[in-house]
Amino acid sequence: MSDLLVIAFDDESSAFDLRTELVKLQNEYLIKLEDAVVVTRPTADDIQLHQSLNLTAAGAVGGTFWGTLVGLLFLNPLVGAAVGAGSGALAGYLTDYGINDNFMREIGQKVTPGGSALFLLVREMTTDKVLDRIVDFHKRGRVIQSSLSKQDEERLREALSGGAVPPPAEEVTAENAAAQAPKL
Numbered sequence: 001m002s003d004l005l006v007i008a009f010d011d012e013s014s015a016f017d018l019r020t021e022l023v024k025l026q027n028e029y030l031i032k033l034e035d036a037v038v039v040t041r042p043t044a045d046d047i048q049l050h051q052s053l054n055l056t057a058a059g060a061v062g063g064t065f066w067g068t069l070v071g072l073l074f075l076n077p078l079v080g081a082a083v084g085a086g087s088g089a090l091a092g093y094l095t096d097y098g099i100n101d102n103f104m105r106e107i108g109q110k111v112t113p114g115g116s117a118l119f120l121l122v123r124e125m126t127t128d129k130v131l132d133r134i135v136d137f138h139k140r141g142r143v144i145q146s147s148l149s150k151q152d153e154e155r156l157r158e159a160l161s162g163g164a165v166p167p168p169a170e171e172v173t174a175e176n177a178a179a180q181a182p183k184l
Contacts, residue, residue: 002123
């Protein structure tokens, strides 16, 4: 199951910078992102979504390839490429992958004008290493929505505020419970 995180910033560039940092962490196999979208709010009435993957362009490229291939079969590859690019671009435009756009616009109303928010859909992550890198990220953000456990969300809040990240709570097992029990 994936976790949803929404981190807000008071300026527009910080969310883009954090997304770039998380992509670097993904390249180091410390986090697996399903989606990462920056929402900016230049004015009180304007909310803009900046997807990490342009599905319209990807659809156009794929459609051009398949249209050319089908066009070769009918001895007219240019018409096939044009029709394929158009239909691929339309399909990409109509596709909503990852986090729902309407949900992001709704939560984007909580962002202060001139600010931004980073919406993350995280499949899995090495929490302690990711939080250690976020502590080094000098632009402070605040969590405005999360599906993490209360403990992990508190650790994330602490990391974003620039403080020391508390260690994860120790699992209670029969062995360490017996060691912590008072001796009679």
